[in-house]
Structure formats: C-alpha cells, structure tokens
Amino acid sequence: MKNKFLFTAILTALLSVQIFSQQTAPTPLLYSEKTLENMEKIQRAGLASNYAYDKTAYMTNNIGARLSGSPQAERAVEYVADEMRKLGLDVQLQKLSVPHWVRGEEKGELVEFEGMAKNSTQRIVLTTLGGSVATDENGLTAEIIVVSGFDELNKLGREKIEGKIVLFNVKFDQTLAELNQAGAAYGQVGQYRGGGAVAAAKLGAVAVLVRSAGGSQNRLAHTGMMRYADGVKQIPAAAVPYEDAELIAHLAKNGKVKMKMLLTPKKLPDIVSYNVIADLKGSEKPDEIVVVSGHLDSWDLGTGALDDAVGVAMAMQVPYLLKELKIKPKRTIRVVAFMNEENGFVGATQYAKEANIEKHFAAIEADLGASHPIGFIFAGKREALPFFAPISKILNSQGAGQIDVKPSASSDISTLTEKGVPSFGPWFDTRTYFNYHHTAADTFDKVVPKELAENASLMAVLAYGLANLEQPLPR
Amino acid sequence: MKNKFLFTAILTALLSVQIFSQQTAPTPLLYSEKTLENMEKIQRAGLASNYAYDKTAYMTNNIGARLSGSPQAERAVEYVADEMRKLGLDVQLQKLSVPHWVRGEEKGELVEFEGMAKNSTQRIVLTTLGGSVATDENGLTAEIIVVSGFDELNKLGREKIEGKIVLFNVKFDQTLAELNQAGAAYGQVGQYRGGGAVAAAKLGAVAVLVRSAGGSQNRLAHTGMMRYADGVKQIPAAAVPYEDAELIAHLAKNGKVKMKMLLTPKKLPDIVSYNVIADLKGSEKPDEIVVVSGHLDSWDLGTGALDDAVGVAMAMQVPYLLKELKIKPKRTIRVVAFMNEENGFVGATQYAKEANIEKHFAAIEADLGASHPIGFIFAGKREALPFFAPISKILNSQGAGQIDVKPSASSDISTLTEKGVPSFGPWFDTRTYFNYHHTAADTFDKVVPKELAENASLMAVLAYGLANLEQPLPR
Numbered sequence: 001m002k003n004k005f006l007f008t009a010i011l012t013a014l015l016s017v018q019i020f021s022q023q024t025a026p027t028p029l030l031y032s033e034k035t036l037e038n039m040e041k042i043q044r045a046g047l048a049s050n051y052a053y054d055k056t057a058y059m060t061n062n063i064g065a066r067l068s069g070s071p072q073a074e075r076a077v078e079y080v081a082d083e084m085r086k087l088g089l090d091v092q093l094q095k096l097s098v099p100h101w102v103r104g105e106e107k108g109e110l111v112e113f114e115g116m117a118k119n120s121t122q123r124i125v126l127t128t129l130g131g132s133v134a135t136d137e138n139g140l141t142a143e144i145i146v147v148s149g150f151d152e153l154n155k156l157g158r159e160k161i162e163g164k165i166v167l168f169n170v171k172f173d174q175t176l177a178e179l180n181q182a183g184a185a186y187g188q189v190g191q192y193r194g195g196g197a198v199a200a201a202k203l204g205a206v207a208v209l210v211r212s213a214g215g216s217q218n219r220l221a222h223t224g225m226m227r228y229a230d231g232v233k234q235i236p237a238a239a240v241p242y243e244d245a246e247l248i249a250h251l252a253k254n255g256k257v258k259m260k261m262l263l264t265p266k267k268l269p270d271i272v273s274y275n276v277i278a279d280l281k282g283s284e285k286p287d288e289i290v291v292v293s294g295h296l297d298s299w300d301l302g303t304g305a306l307d308d309a310v311g312v313a314m315a316m317q318v319p320y321l322l323k324e325l326k327i328k329p330k331r332t333i334r335v336v337a338f339m340n341e342e343n344g345f346v347g348a349t350q351y352a353k354e355a356n357i358e359k360h361f362a363a364i365e366a367d368l369g370a371s372h373p374i375g376f377i378f379a380g381k382r383e384a385l386p387f388f389a390p391i392s393k394i395l396n397s398q399g400a401g402q403i404d405v406k407p408s409a410s411s412d413i414s415t416l417t418e419k420g421v422p423s424f425g426p427w428f429d430t431r432t433y434f435n436y437h438h439t440a441a442d443t444f445d446k447v448v449p450k451e452l453a454e455n456a457s458l459m460a461v462l463a464y465g466l467a468n469l470e471q472p473l474p475r
Numbered sequence: 476m477k478n479k480f481l482f483t484a485i486l487t488a489l490l491s492v493q494i495f496s497q498q499t500a501p502t503p504l505l506y507s508e509k510t511l512e513n514m515e516k517i518q519r520a521g522l523a524s525n526y527a528y529d530k531t532a533y534m535t536n537n538i539g540a541r542l543s544g545s546p547q548a549e550r551a552v553e554y555v556a557d558e559m560r561k562l563g564l565d566v567q568l569q570k571l572s573v574p575h576w577v578r579g580e581e582k583g584e585l586v587e588f589e590g591m592a593k594n595s596t597q598r599i600v601l602t603t604l605g606g607s608v609a610t611d612e613n614g615l616t617a618e619i620i621v622v623s624g625f626d627e628l629n630k631l632g633r634e635k636i637e638g639k640i641v642l643f644n645v646k647f648d649q650t651l652a653e654l655n656q657a658g659a660a661y662g663q664v665g666q667y668r669g670g671g672a673v674a675a676a677k678l679g680a681v682a683v684l685v686r687s688a689g690g691s692q693n694r695l696a697h698t699g700m701m702r703y704a705d706g707v708k709q710i711p712a713a714a715v716p717y718e719d720a721e722l723i724a725h726l727a728k729n730g731k732v733k734m735k736m737l738l739t740p741k742k743l744p745d746i747v748s749y750n751v752i753a754d755l756k757g758s759e760k761p762d763e764i765v766v767v768s769g770h771l772d773s774w775d776l777g778t779g780a781l782d783d784a785v786g787v788a789m790a791m792q793v794p795y796l797l798k799e800l801k802i803k804p805k806r807t808i809r810v811v812a813f814m815n816e817e818n819g820f821v822g823a824t825q826y827a828k829e830a831n832i833e834k835h836f837a838a839i840e841a842d843l844g845a846s847h848p849i850g851f852i853f854a855g856k857r858e859a860l861p862f863f864a865p866i867s868k869i870l871n872s873q874g875a876g877q878i879d880v881k882p883s884a885s886s887d888i889s890t891l892t893e894k895g896v897p898s899f900g901p902w903f904d905t906r907t908y909f910n911y912h913h914t915a916a917d918t919f920d921k922v923v924p925k926e927l928a929e930n931a932s933l934m935a936v937l938a939y940g941l942a943n944l945e946q947p948l949p950r
Binding site: 057058061062063064065070071072074075079113114115116117118119120122123125216217218219220242243246247250251302303435439440441443444445446 | 532533536537538539540545546547549550554588589590591592593594595597598600691692693694695717718721722725726777778910914915916918919920921
C-alpha cells in the first residue's frame with residue numbers, strides 16, 4: 001500500500017509540473033484550501049436542508065399571492081425581515097414607492113358566432129393584463145379580429161381594425177422550451193403582451209387580447225405586465241388561454257365572432273413598500289458585497305411559488321447554511337428580496353440607483369423556478385470565467401457544473417449587471433416553467449423539494465466562493 | 476412460383492383439417508366473405524375520414540357546452556338530427572323530461588388561517604357540484620375540517636363536524652390511471668363527490684368540499700354529479716382543484732382554517748329534451764338493431780369534447796362511412812345520441828324502458844374520450860367471445876384487436892346491458908382522460924384527429940360486423 005501511495009504522489013507531482021509548465025505565468029491563488037473545503041461542506045448541507053422549502057411554503061401557503069401594494073406583499077416584507085433577523089443578520093428596509101394595481105372582475109363571453117344556439121353565449125376564460133385599464137362598467141362588445149402578429153395587424157390597417165377587439169394569436173413555441181430555451185420562446189410571444197395594446201390602439205382597436213404567453217394547455221390564462229404609450233389611447237388588455245385562442249380562431253375562420261368582455265381593474269395611488277436587505281457581514285472585507293436575491297412580489301392569480309418565492313427562499317438559505325456551519329464569509333453576503341419585479345421594476349431600479357456599485361463584488365439572483373439546476377449563468381467579462389472553474393468543479397458533482405455566458409443573468413440584478421457588477425443566476429431545466437408561470441397554477445405544490453435544495457445548495461456554494469475569492473474579478 | 480403456391484395451398488388445407496378435427500362440431504359461418512371484405516373497406520375509409528372530427532368541432536366550438544336543459548343542448552339535438560337526415564337516415568326524437576340545473580356564481584376564499592396578512596384573504600378555486608343547492612345569498616363562512624375519507628369523518632363524529640365545512644381530501648391515484656385503470660382510479664375518489672354531502676350532513680356539516688376527481692395539476696376544478704338522500708339536510712357541495720386541496724390541508728395542519736364560499740346554483744323546473752335516434756335500415760333483418768352511441772349532453776365548464784362529443788361523432792360516422800361506401804348492413808344500424816347522461820341519466824333510462832330489448836342485437840357506446848384505441852370492451856356472455864375473433868383480427872391490424880370483458884361496456888348502454896343486450900365500447904389508452912374530464916379544459920383542441928379517426932373506424936367495423944353476423948349472439 002505504501003508503494004502505491006508513493007507512486008500516486010509522484011505521478012500527481014509530475015502532472016502538476018506539466019500543467020504548470022504549460023502556463024505562461026504562475027497561477028494566482030483563487031480559493032484557499034479552507035474555502036474549497038467549506039464550499040463542499042456548504043454544498044452537502046444545502047442538499048440536505050429543507051430550510052428553503054419551508055420558507056417557500058410559508059410565503060406561498062400562509063401569506064399567499066404577493067402583488068405589489070397588497071397586504072400580502074407587506075406581510076412578506078415583514079416575514080423575510082424577521083426571518084433574517086432571527087439568523088442574526090443586519091436588516092434594512094429600503095423604502096420604495098410602488099404601483100398599486102388591483103385586478104377586480106374579469107369576464108368574457110362570445111355573443112355572436114356561426115352556429116350559436118339562441119339565447120346562449122359561450123364563456124371565454126380570460127385574465128386582465130397587469131396595468132390594463134378597465135372596460136366601461138357594463139363591459140365592451142365588439143367583433144374580434146384574429147391576427148398572427150404585428151405584420152398582419154398593420155397590413156389589415158385602420159379600416160379593418162377600428163372599433164374591433166384584436167386577438168394576437170401567436171403560439172408559444174413549446175419545442176423551443178423543450179430545448180431549454182424557454183426564455184427565448186417566452187420572448188417571442190411576450191412582445192405581444194407588452195406591446196399589443198399600443199399597436200392595436202394606434203389603428204383604432206377598442207381592446208386587445210393576447211394568446212397566453214406560456215405552454216399550458218389546461219385552460220390557464222397567463223397574466224403579466226403590459227404597456228401603454230404617450231399619445232396612444234389606453235385600451236383594455238387581457239390574455240386568453242391556449243384553448244380560447246384556438247376556439248376564437250376556429251370560429252373566426254367561418255364568420256363574424258363578437259365578444260363581450262368586462263374588466264374592472266383599478267390603478268390606485270402608488271404605495272410605500274420595501275426591498276428587504278439583510279447583511280451577513282464579511283470577516284475580512286465587510287464593505288465588499290456579494291448579493292444573493294430573488295423577488296418577493298408575485299402576480300396575483302397563483303401564489304407565486306415558482307415566480308419567485310423559491311428565489312427568495314434560496315437566497316435566505318445562504319446565510320442560514322453559513323450560520324449552521326459556523327462559516328464566516330470574507331466578504332459580506334447580502335440577501336436582497338426585491339419588491340415589484342413584476343409590475344414596475346421599482347425595487348431593482350432603486351436598489352441599483354442607491355447602491356455603491358464599486359463595492360458590489362458580485363450579484364446572484366434566481367428567478368426561473370426551481371427545477372434541477374444544470375449549472376449557472378454568468379453575465380460579465382469573459383476574462384472572469386477561469387475564476388469560476390474551481391466552483392464549477394464542485395458543482396459538477398451534483399450535475400450543475402455548466403457555465404452559460406449570457407448578456408443578462410436575471411431580471412432584478414440586470415440593473416447591477418448594466419453597471420458592471422459580475423452577475424449570476426442558477427441555470428435550470430426550464431422546460432416546464434412556462435406551463436405555470438404567471439398563471440393560477442403557480443402554487444407551492446409545483447416545487448419539488450429535492451430540486452429546490454439543489455438550487456439552494458448551488459446558490460450558497462457560488463455565493464460563498466465569490467465572497468472568499470482571493471482575487472478581484474475582471475469587470 | 477406455381478409450386479410454391481401449391482405447397483401453401485396444401486399446407487393451408489392440412490392445417491384447416493387439423494383445426495377442424497379439434498373441434499367437436501362444424502364451425503357455423505360467422506361472417507360472409509363479402510362482410511369480411513367490407514369490414515376492411517370500412518376500416519380503411521374510417522381511418523382516412525375526418526367526418527367525426529368535423530362533427531366534434533361543430534358540437535364543441537360552434538355549439539359549445541351542452542348541459543341538459545341549456546339552449547346549447549337543444550341546439551345539439553337539432554344539429555345531430557339534421558346531420559343524420561342529410562345522410563338519409565330515418566330520424567326520431569325521443570321525448571324526455573330532463574333536470575334543468577344551472578351553475579350560477581361560485582367563489583371561495585380563505586378568511587382565517589395561520590400567518591394571514593391583515594385585510595387579506597386567499598382565493599380558493601372551486602366549482603359547484605352538479606345538483607348542489609346554493610349557499611345563502613351572502614355566502615357561508617365556516618371552519619374547514621380535512622378528512623381522508625368516510626372512516627375518518629365518522630371517527631371525528633358530530634362533535635367535531637357540526638357547523639363545519641368538510642373537505643374530503645382523497646387523492647386521485649395517477650399511477651393507477653397510468654396503468655390504464657383510470658376508471659378504477661376515478662371510482663375511488665368519485666364516491667366522495669357522489670356521497671360526501673350526505674355523509675357530512677348526517678354529522679351536521681354545513682357544506683362539503685371534495686378534492687377534484689381527476690389527475691390535473693393545473694388548478695382545474697372537476698365538476699360532476701352529487702346526490703342527496705331523503706331525510707338528510709341538503710348542504711352545498713363543491714370541488715376544489717388539487718392545488719387548493721393541498722393548500723387547505725397544509726394550513727389545517729398548523730391551525731384553524733376558515734373559508735367563505737358563495738355558490739348560487741339553481742334547480743329550475745324539469746324541461747323537455749330528446750334522445751336523437753337515427754336508423755340506417757338493415758337490408759335483411761331491418762327489425763334487428765345494432766346501436767352505435769354517445770351522449771350529447773356535457774358538463775358546462777368546458778365544451779364537452781372528450782366527454783362526449785367525440786362519442787356522438789364516432790357514432791355519426793358509422794352510417795356516414797356505409798353511405799359513402801354504398802354498403803348496406805343486414806341489420807339496422809341505429810345512431811343514438813343520448814341526452815342527460817351527466818346529471819340525471821334520463822335519456823338512457825327511458826331508452827331502455829321503451830326499447831324492444833329482444834330486437835336489440837347489440838349496443839356500442841364510446842364515452843371515455845378518443846385516445847388511441849387498443850381494442851374493445853365486451854359486456855355480455857363469455858360464450859359470445861369466439862364470434863368476435865374475425866372482427867378482432869381485422870382491428871388488430873390497426874393495433875386495436877384486444878377484447879376486454881367487463882361487467883359494463885359504457886354508461887348509457889348499461890341500461891341495455893342489464894337487460895341482456897350484448898354491449899361494446901372502444902377500449903382506449905385512458906391515461907390522460909381524467910386530466911380533462913369534467914373540467915374547463917375539456918375542449919376541442921384535446922382531440923387528436925388521427926386518434927379520433929382510429930376510434931371511429933373501430934366503431935364502424937364493429938357495428939357493421941355485428942349487423943352482418945350470420946348467427947345470433949348468446950345472451
């Protein structure tokens with residue numbers, strides 16, 4: 001046995017020399033032995049912990065939907081702040097003024113179409129898009145014109161569109177989603193949700209419907225933010241599920257389709273809310289910050305489990321694990337629970353505005369659910385990539401070692417990325433994310449405990465590694 | 476080549492002799508050569524036809540949900556009668572008096588639970604069960620008691636149940652469904668939907684909730700019929716989706732959960748409706764009848780595509796194919812579109828009561844969706860099985876040759892089965908049927924054209940074969 005060890009030791013030494021000699025300069029120390037050892041401890045503890053899962057349960061089941069301005073959003077601020085105080089973190093609430101939009105009633109029915117039974121209507125499931133104005137109190141009735149996109153809309157022109165409801169019947173590309181490019185698939189259809197009302201109103205439409213921006217085929221309407229533009233009439237906007245878009249398109253092929261819709265959302269005065277900021281002070285460079293984050297607000301149809309209670313819970317688990325393991329990071333690890341990601345982006349904007357960017361060493365956010373992670377996204381200078389190899393190697397043991405370089409790592413921290421802060425996000429299997437995202441079915445039961453733990457572990461390893469990196473990152 | 480043919484002919488003759496000698500009596504002729512040839516023609520034409528698909532589209536998209544008593548149900552009666560007249564069939568409308576129950580509003584919200592934000596509630600998706608009485612007009616508020624079944628309910632007893640809302644939180648066994656025993660899985664949970672209100676009311680409950688009797692995990696509530704019993708207080712009854720059952724059960728583990736529910740269904744006076752009966756007269760035994768059927772009514776949440784526009788459409792396609800191919804059946808093939816399968820069973824009951832049972836040679840119904848068929852169900856005397864072997868052999872070429880013997884072949888025709896009529900139904904891959912059944916997502920888009928054609932083809936081959944069978948069936 002002794003000889004065998006000796007042989008291995010010599011071989012290892014030779015290989016090291018060889019590797020060293022291939023490099024042009026001595027490798028600077030990236031992570032101390034202790035840091036590497038701790039990362040493995042954190043990984044193991046993270047995989048075994050149910051802390052993030054329990055926090056997700058509380059935010060979704062006990063608090064519920066957390067749309068900005070709602071009592072539940074405020075309760076969630078208190079809850080996260082309290083939980084972080086329990087861990088001994090230094091908590092600040094960053095005051096914000098956020099939009100306060102409430103949904104109200106939403107009803108749709110087809111009142112004229114080929115074959116319709118006398119004295120009947122056909123129910124249409126729909127959901128008001130975030131920020132939409134209301135119809136008048138008795139509802140709005142008009143013919144629906146189905147278009148395949150902006151091009152067809154503009155070709156039809158004012159003559160065909162004026163006085164009509166426009167349905168943007170653009171399919172979510174499920175195949176693209178299954179190739180783990182769900183974000184790209186979402187972007188293709190999301191442009192109609194965002195910009196459909198303005199494009200249709202410019203041609204005199206009285207309302208706009210969009211086919212749901214997601215993969216569900218379960219009569220689920222997908223809400224989300226829409227926009228108005230100065231000088232263009234604000235018209236009511238709603239999303240219809242896959243099924244209802246198919247139905248309307250089918251009927252419209254054979255004749256006139258008229259719909260009655262009633263939406264009663266209200267835009268109330270802006271309201272005070274908060275980003276929750278909780279610091280676990282660094283032992284050596286306490287003024288340098290590694291952000292771990294998610295967003296605390298959600299849409300109001302489901303309980304915002306995948307979007308984004310899980311992200312906040314993963315971030316909360318980072319200091320929890322370090323405290324449990326009595327490991328102190330060299331830089332400060334800061335949990336940020338952003339407010340108002342969904343319908344205003346006030347939290348992220350204000351955070352970046354008030355932050356000392358130079359002192360933000362890195363930022364991590366999770367906002368794409370909590371499916372099995374395959375690695376992490378990096379948004380920053382490519383020269384920084386070699387600095388992450390030792391982290392990637394550790395994550396690789398849990399099948400999550402892949403590094404994907406993208407222009408943006410995650411929604412809220414994009415405000416930091418733009419200012420040069422190296423940014424990261426877990427990189428998931430996102431095939432099913434848009435089946436639930438922004439729908440009534442984004443609920444706690446969709447979270448798989450094991451997969452959430454995998455993500456929370458990844459975030460903690462990455463955050464601690466960055467907090468203890470012995471070198472500055474290129475930026 | 477000649478020699479080879481000779482050899483084959485001799486071998487075939489020898490084998491035939493051998494088979495013959497093993498039998499105790501000469502095999503009676505079951506199907507003429509012409510009948511066998513025609514069955515293959517019908518099969519081929521059925522697989523290529525889109526008639527059933529187009530009829531399904533019309534019944535679901537153009538007419539819509541067809542709950543008994545609704546204008547749409549009446550429109551569907553006219554539609555099927557007209558279409559059958561177009562094919563030259565002899566159409567009768569069998570007058571019925573059917574229940575007329577309308578859904579009204581349905582709202583649920585949790586108003587007390589651990590962790591609840593002040594001035595908030597948490598929305599509960601629910602749907603009123605068919606036949607349920609209303610809550611009072613301001614709704615009903617009470618604590619929810621979660622039980623795992625009748626045993627736990629009865630153990631808790633009046634002391635714990637009086638004044639409460641009982642939630643039967645019994646999971647649909649998706650694994651059983653995936654083993655193609657979806658009907659058994661449905662039966663396990665369906666008993667709570669049917670009998671939950673009576674059991675709970677006996678102990679003083681003020682309302683009952685059941686976990687949805689289906690496999691959906693997409694916030695879909697599953698309606699269906701419930702029952703009251705003489706002498707037991709009629710309490711409001713609703714189903715909650717998988718998600719809401721999980722939420723309530725989660726919260727109830729840690730404290731009191733109170734819910735407010737508002738249901739405003741109405742039971743209107745019974746109303747006249749019809750079974751549609753359309754005969755394609757037999758050329759040799761016109762007084763002997765082979766029924767092909769489905770049910771025309773549906774629940775009101777979706778548009779009743781899988782349950783059961785497809786069944787009616789398959790039945791309609793049988794005479795269509797025969798007319799197209801100019802094939803005349805020896806016995807009469809009768810299309811029956813039953814009314815009121817879902818909430819009263821009046822159509823099936825009255826049909827069996829008024830029918831000349833002796834002259835009903837066989838009955839076929841499809842009421843389990845339209846997924847890929849693997850064969851057919853037979854409910855009748857086992858001695859009849861050998862009579863179907865030649866049909867099975869033909870269907871086998873489309874992967875649908877399996878014969879499953881069951882006590883009942885399908886819902887409406889069970890009234891005929893009980894009286895001794897040999898009964899049949901297509902036998903499907905039913906793994907996904909209960910993901911949509913009785914929910915808002917039972918819509919036209921769920922029908923796969925190819926698979927519907929496979930079923931329609933199967934029903935036509937089977938119906939024609941039975942209509943031309945040269946022998947009486949054991950019964």
